Amino acid sequence: MHINALENRATLASFYRDTLLGDVIPFWLRHGLDREHGGFLTALDRDGTVIDTDKSIWFQGRGAWTFATLFNTVEKKSEWLDAARSGVEFLRRHGRGNCGKLYFTVTRLGQPLRMRRYVYSESFAAIANAAYARASGDAQAADDAVAFFDTYLSHSFDPGRMPSKVDSAIRPMMSIGPLMIGIATAQELRENLGDVVVKGQTFTVWIDWAIERIERFFLKPEYEAVLEVVGTNGEVIDHFDGRQLNPGHALEAAWFIMHEGNLRNDRRLLGVGLKILDWMWKRGWDEEYGGIFYFRDLRGLPVQEYWHDMKFWWPHCEAIIATLLAWTLTGDEKYARWHRQVHEWSFRHFPDPEFGEWFGYLHRDGRISTRLKGNMWKGPFHLPRMLWYCWKLLTKDPGKEEPSP
Amino acid sequence: MHINALENRATLASFYRDTLLGDVIPFWLRHGLDREHGGFLTALDRDGTVIDTDKSIWFQGRGAWTFATLFNTVEKKSEWLDAARSGVEFLRRHGRGNCGKLYFTVTRLGQPLRMRRYVYSESFAAIANAAYARASGDAQAADDAVAFFDTYLSHSFDPGRMPSKVDSAIRPMMSIGPLMIGIATAQELRENLGDVVVKGQTFTVWIDWAIERIERFFLKPEYEAVLEVVGTNGEVIDHFDGRQLNPGHALEAAWFIMHEGNLRNDRRLLGVGLKILDWMWKRGWDEEYGGIFYFRDLRGLPVQEYWHDMKFWWPHCEAIIATLLAWTLTGDEKYARWHRQVHEWSFRHFPDPEFGEWFGYLHRDGRISTRLKGNMWKGPFHLPRMLWYCWKLLTKDPGKEEPSP
Numbered sequence: 001m002h003i004n005a006l007e008n009r010a011t012l013a014s015f016y017r018d019t020l021l022g023d024v025i026p027f028w029l030r031h032g033l034d035r036e037h038g039g040f041l042t043a044l045d046r047d048g049t050v051i052d053t054d055k056s057i058w059f060q061g062r063g064a065w066t067f068a069t070l071f072n073t074v075e076k077k078s079e080w081l082d083a084a085r086s087g088v089e090f091l092r093r094h095g096r097g098n099c100g101k102l103y104f105t106v107t108r109l110g111q112p113l114r115m116r117r118y119v120y121s122e123s124f125a126a127i128a129n130a131a132y133a134r135a136s137g138d139a140q141a142a143d144d145a146v147a148f149f150d151t152y153l154s155h156s157f158d159p160g161r162m163p164s165k166v167d168s169a170i171r172p173m174m175s176i177g178p179l180m181i182g183i184a185t186a187q188e189l190r191e192n193l194g195d196v197v198v199k200g201q202t203f204t205v206w207i208d209w210a211i212e213r214i215e216r217f218f219l220k221p222e223y224e225a226v227l228e229v230v231g232t233n234g235e236v237i238d239h240f241d242g243r244q245l246n247p248g249h250a251l252e253a254a255w256f257i258m259h260e261g262n263l264r265n266d267r268r269l270l271g272v273g274l275k276i277l278d279w280m281w282k283r284g285w286d287e288e289y290g291g292i293f294y295f296r297d298l299r300g301l302p303v304q305e306y307w308h309d310m311k312f313w314w315p316h317c318e319a320i321i322a323t324l325l326a327w328t329l330t331g332d333e334k335y336a337r338w339h340r341q342v343h344e345w346s347f348r349h350f351p352d353p354e355f356g357e358w359f360g361y362l363h364r365d366g367r368i369s370t371r372l373k374g375n376m377w378k379g380p381f382h383l384p385r386m387l388w389y390c391w392k393l394l395t396k397d398p399g400k401e402e403p404s405p
Numbered sequence: 406m407h408i409n410a411l412e413n414r415a416t417l418a419s420f421y422r423d424t425l426l427g428d429v430i431p432f433w434l435r436h437g438l439d440r441e442h443g444g445f446l447t448a449l450d451r452d453g454t455v456i457d458t459d460k461s462i463w464f465q466g467r468g469a470w471t472f473a474t475l476f477n478t479v480e481k482k483s484e485w486l487d488a489a490r491s492g493v494e495f496l497r498r499h500g501r502g503n504c505g506k507l508y509f510t511v512t513r514l515g516q517p518l519r520m521r522r523y524v525y526s527e528s529f530a531a532i533a534n535a536a537y538a539r540a541s542g543d544a545q546a547a548d549d550a551v552a553f554f555d556t557y558l559s560h561s562f563d564p565g566r567m568p569s570k571v572d573s574a575i576r577p578m579m580s581i582g583p584l585m586i587g588i589a590t591a592q593e594l595r596e597n598l599g600d601v602v603v604k605g606q607t608f609t610v611w612i613d614w615a616i617e618r619i620e621r622f623f624l625k626p627e628y629e630a631v632l633e634v635v636g637t638n639g640e641v642i643d644h645f646d647g648r649q650l651n652p653g654h655a656l657e658a659a660w661f662i663m664h665e666g667n668l669r670n671d672r673r674l675l676g677v678g679l680k681i682l683d684w685m686w687k688r689g690w691d692e693e694y695g696g697i698f699y700f701r702d703l704r705g706l707p708v709q710e711y712w713h714d715m716k717f718w719w720p721h722c723e724a725i726i727a728t729l730l731a732w733t734l735t736g737d738e739k740y741a742r743w744h745r746q747v748h749e750w751s752f753r754h755f756p757d758p759e760f761g762e763w764f765g766y767l768h769r770d771g772r773i774s775t776r777l778k779g780n781m782w783k784g785p786f787h788l789p790r791m792l793w794y795c796w797k798l799l800t801k802d803p804g805k806e807e808p809s810p
Contacts, residue, residue: 043709045707046707051706052644052645052709053644054644054645105571107576111575112572112575113572113575113576114570114571165519166518166519167516167517167518167519170516170517170518171518239457239458239459240456240459240780301450301456302451302456302775303775304448304457304777304780304781306717306766306774306775307711307712307715308774310711310712312711361711363768363769364768369711369713369714370707370711370714372707372709375645376709
C-alpha cells in the first residue's frame, strides 16, 4: 500500500467519523428517542417528524446496541449511555410476551401489537444487553444477553421449534439468515462478555458451527453464488424462493466471516469471506445504473418480488464494509476499486443534505422513492454501524485488532 | 351521447373483444394449463415458459371462473369448459386442508405448501364453482359454491374466527377487503345460481349488508377518501396501516357497487359508487407520469411499503372498468375523459407486443420492472375480466342488463 492509499484512508476515516458523530447520531438523538415513554421511535419523516408512534422491538435492541457501542469504543458520553439504557429498559418492561418470546412491534406505551415466528428481536436484544452490560456494569444485562442468545439458538435451530411458513414435510427448507445473524450475535457477545458457554458450547464454537454450515449448505461453487434458502441437505430448491439471491445479505455474511478470519489470523476463513464477496459483488452490482440490487435470481430468471431492482440503504452499508475490510486485509486494488464504487454511489444518492441521515429506499436509477428516514426496518443501526466500523477499521494498523461487528 | 361517442364505443368494444379472444385467452390456454396434472400454472416468464411449478389456489378458482364465464357468456367452446373443469377438479382433489379451509399454495402435484389465515381462496373457489355449475350442469359444483361462500362469510365476519395479525385486544381493526370481495362473490353466485339463502340471508341481503358497512365505516367524506383498514367503529387509525390508501382496490369496490346500483336501477347505490370513483381517482392518478399509484397516504405522509409508487396491472384494469361503467351509466364526459386517460396509459405500457398478454409490474414512470407474465398473484383473471366486462358493457344498450362481475 503506497502513501497515496494511506492518505486516502486517513481522509476516509475522518469522513466516516464526521458523518457518524456530526450527522447521523445527532439525527437519531434529536428525533428518535422517546423522552416521555422511553425507548426508540423510528418511523420518521424526512425532517425527523414522528409519523407512526408504534415501536419496533428490533430497534429497541439495535438502537441500544449502537449507543452502548459508541459509549464503549468512542467516548464515555452520558447521553449515549442514557439512550442505550432507555432501549434496554423499554425491552425489559415491554418486550416480552407470555410465551417468553419478544414481540415484533408494540405501541408507544409498550402494549403488544405483533408477535412473529422468528427470533431476530432476541438476537438484537442480546447484542444490546451485552454492549450495555459492558457500558454500565449492569449484571442483569449480561445475564439477559446470554439468555436471549439461548432463546435465539433454540428457536432457530432446535428442529420443529419454529413453525415453518411452508409445509416442512412437503418441502423442508433452511435459511442462511439465522446462521449469519448467529455469527454476528456471538461475535458481539464474545467481544463484550468474553467467550461464555451457551447451550453447551462457547460463542467461538457456535461461530465455527454456523460458518461450517453456511459453507457446506449455502455456498454453491457451481453457480458462484450464496443461496438464501436451501433444502435440508443443501439442495437448490428450483422455485422462486429457492432461486432468490440477496446480494446485500450475502455481503453482510462475507464481512462477518472476514472479521472472524482476521481476529483469529485464519487465512482460510478470510478466504471464505472473500469468495462470498467476489461471487456476490458480481451478482449484486448494477452495471447499468450502479448500486446494489435488492434481489437477483440464481438462473437469471424473473424474481417474484416486485421491488427486486430497488436500491435500499442497508445492502450498500454492508457492501461498503465488506469491500473496505477486504481491501484492508488483502491490499488487493480490486477491493479498493469496488469500495470506491459503492462508497461513491451511496454517498451520491442516499444522504439528505437538508435534514441529515440517509433516505432508505431508492429506485433502480437512484431517484428517491420515499422521503422516509425510518420505519420498522430502518433506524439507528445499519448506517451508524457502517460509519463506526469503517472509521475504526481505517484508524487501526491493518492486521491489528478490529472493531467488533 | 352523440354519434362520435357511439362510434367510439363500437370501436372500443371490438378492441376489448379482440384483445381478449385473440391475445390474452390464447396466451393462458397455451401456457397456463397443466395438461399433465390438471389445473393452472401461473408462474410464467415473458414468453410463457413455466418458471415455478407451484400452484396458486387462488388461481385455480380465478382461472376456472374466467373460462367458465367465457363459456357461459361468449361461446360454448369445449376447450374453455375443459379449462374450467380442470381448475375446479384440481381444487376438489387438492385444495382443502385438514381444517376444512383451502390452501394458499400447493405443489404442481397438489401437495400442500402454505395455508394462510384469510379466506380469499374460498371466495375464488366459490365463483369458479358457481360459473362452472352453470356451464356444466354439475350439481356438486353448485353446492360447493354455496359451501365455499358460507366458509368465506364465517371466517371473515364471525368475531374471533380469523386470527388477527395485530393484537385485536390492543388495536381492534377491520378491513374493507372481506366486504368488497363479499359483494363481488355474492353478485357472481346470484348471477349463476339465483338468489340463494346462505347463513340465513340471500345473496342480495349479504350485498346490502356489505355495502352498508363500507359506507358507514370506510367512507370518509371529511377526507374524501375510502380507507382500507379502520377501527371497529370506523375510526381512522393514525398509523402507517390505517392511513394507507389503495386506490386500485377502492376503484374495484366502486364498480362492484355501481354494477349493483345499475342492476337494481338504484340511483342512490350508483351515487355511492360514483363518489368512491371521484374521490379515489384523485388520490390514485399520477399527474406527473400518468397511471394509478399502488398506495397513497391519507394525509400525504410517506407510505411504509417501498413499492408504493409502482404501477401494477390490476389497479389499471379496475380503473378502466370503473370509469367506463361510470361513463356508460351517467353519460358524464368527465368519466369518458378519465377512461380514455387510463385506457391509453395502460395499453401504451402494459402489453407485450412480442409474446402477448400484459407485463404486471411497472416502475412509476411506466418502464418494465420485471418481464414476468404471471406469478401467485397474476394469472388469467384481472386482465381477461376487464376485457370481457368492458366488451360486454359496450355492446349492450346503456341502462340494460350488465355483465356480472
